[in-house]
Amino acid sequence: MSTTLTVEHLTIGLPEGADRPFAVEDVSLAIEKGEILCVVGESGSGKSMTANALMGLLPPGVTVKAGRAMFEGRDVLRLPEAEKQALRGASTAMIFQEPMTALNPLMRIGEQISEVFAAHDRFTQAERRARSLDLIREVGLPDPEKIIRAYPFQLSGGQRQRAMIAMALALEPKLLIADEPTTALDVTTQAQILKLILDLREKHGMAVMFITHDFGVVAEIADQVIVMREGKVVERGKAVDVLENPQHDYTRRLLDAIPTGKLPKARVLSEVPALEIKNLRKVFRTGGGLFKPVREVRAVDDVSLTVASGEVLGLVGESGSGKSTLGRTAVRLVTPDGGQVLVGGTDLAALSEEELRRQRNKVQMVFQDPYASLNPRQRIMRALTDGPITRGVPKAQAQAKARELLEIVGLGADAAQRYPHEFSGGQRQRIGIARALAMEPDLIIADEAVSALDVSIQAQVLDLLRELREKLSLSILFITHDLRVAAQLCDRIAVMQKGKLVEIGTVHEIFLAPKQEYTRQLLAAVPGADWDQVQVEPA
Incomplete structure (x- = not known):
């Protein structure tokens, strides 16, 4: 060789x-x-x-x-x-982590593949198009004639990555x-x-x-x-x-x-609900211009579920399954088209903007990218105290609470005077968790909060969430595409597919006896996992 x-x-x-x-x-x-x-x-x-x-x-x-x-x-x-x-x-050729930033948003996919041939002065225009179609087929993209005319934003994340691979393979490196x-x-x-x-x-x-x-x-x-x-x-x-x-x-x-195949022992859950979602619906509509029919996407399609007080409910599914939309709709970052979101008996979906502002502290969100959700020009103290002060908490009390929370999440009170860029990704995620806790919420919605972190940092954040769940009896709706992570943290798991809830059960039920073929496919796709070797921690 x-x-x-x-x-x-x-x-x-x-x-x-x-x-x-x-x-x-x-x-x-x-x-x-x-x-x-x-x-x-x-x-x-x-x-x-x-x-x-x-x-x-x-x-x-x-x-x-x-x-x-x-x-x-x-x-x-x-x-x-x-x-x-x-x-x-x-x-030599390279494919990157985020194809959306590597692809030109103003050029069609076919033009971007053809550009590789043009840059090296290969083939005629007709040959470039034919070879681009061949590459699109080779990387498994559907409907090549449609893909070749599509713009990057019209493709899913996986399709964009396949398009990047097609460009990389264009000249057979x-x-x-x-x-x-x-x-x-x-x-x-x-x-x-x-x-x-x-x-x-x-x-x-x-x-x-x-x-x-x-x-x-x-x-x-x-x-x-x-x-x-x-x-x-x-x-x-x-x-x-x-x-x-x-x-x-x-x-x-x-x-x-x-995250291993070892499942945590089952916990006894409260019968008091922290969150009740009833028949929630959200439809996105696109098109409707000249010669373009309106296209409807049922992102959340009549979904009902409950998160008990002190429970961590995992919400899993592929990209486009509707899990993040459900989380954002529950916190009213997205306005629902129907259904109820009950927190402490109050239907957040039915509130006016003014009423919602008064109830906003009850549900807080932790996002995938904490750097994007933190103001780079504000010190951490301000990030943690703006919300409570707006709600009427005295400044000195809010600052004392912020320092206490920074200690709880393992950063130390002196972190309050630093800026976001002075922290690592894992540390910024801890700040995001502290900021959510500063509002003293009944529920935290964590949307892919550990998916971009290294495995060791991910393990630390998961340990932190487990500690907070025990110490504060925190209720969490934990949105993730990684079933290994869900197995470590969650009490129950809800599986979504194309806007619908297709299965819900305890972690043991989902991993050891999944009822739906889609759930079995998700489990089979986890890299390096051997679910035949799953162990359950003793009670």
Whole structure:
């Protein structure tokens, strides 16, 4: 087997004033033809920076200080910019975590694939279109003639990722670099993308460098693994050896942080409801212009469920299932088209805007991206006290409560005087939880609150939510696409599909005896999971 890429002693320097001198330090690796190398590590480990260096995409101020990367007999780190551009797309290609930011929102999908051919002066216009259609078919997108004319916003997340892969494959590269391409996807779409990459590797004989923080993904696709921490490689080896017999403490900690197949013991739930949703409906309508019929999407279609006081109810389903819309409708960020949302006996769906403002504290939301929901110009103290002060809480009392909450979520009272950018993603998520608690709600709705976090940070946030549930008897509607996470935290799980509630039951019922085929499909799609080995904690 021939070697496609050899990286020797790569060192990448960071700008002066950064938290460490090197983003990547003395990293070496090799990828054989047709092999998948998974590069694993937490945020800040240097895995994405390594990939960006290989593609010539390092940000300003970040430079290669030492080392070489040999590909097709040339050191790609030292090539002139014109030669790097010629290499990108033709011999090396990259797919990114968020295709919506990598795709041009103003260009049709077919134009963006054809642009790859045009940039390398390949084929006639007619040939480019024909080859674009072939690529769309190859990556499994439905109705190629429709997709080729579609804009990115008209595709789902999984479809956009497939379109990105089609662009990457356009000129049949020898090396494909995939940077967290499945992290933001639901489990069934993730499983489809992983299978697609395996199939394409088999068909084209590509070498694949797959960057991830999910050892479940590693178990599904990797031949070789390297584990990175703070810019350095701490472990390397065959995937089976690293997974079954890790040598480094850091690798063992990452593996231990993965949500396991062990189900928590059942808890006795209160009969007092914190939230009652009755026959909730939300319909989105699009089109209706000249020659365009109105299109209706029943995002939430006659859904009824109850969250008991002190319960964590998991709401799971694929992208487009309606789970986030249900959460946002329950908190009245989206206006329902029918049904009731009862919190403490009050129907939030029926309140006027003025009445709703007075009741807003009863239900609080924790979002997926805490950085986007925090004002970057405001100190954390202000983020935690604005809501209570608006409700009439004296400023000194609100500030004392904020400091207490920061202690509770494990950040310390001195965090109050810092700004959001001074915290990591996991720390910002803790701030988001503290801000929700500052309003003393009856219920928290957590919408994909841990899906973008590294596994070790995710484990810490889940531990925090468990502690808060016990300490404060907190009720949580926990929205997630990751059934492994739901198994760790939730008392019951509700499964949604295409706006409807298709199954609800205890965690044990859903994982050990699912009634619906759709639920079984979701469970089967979880990467690296073996539900035949599920264990239940003793009572």
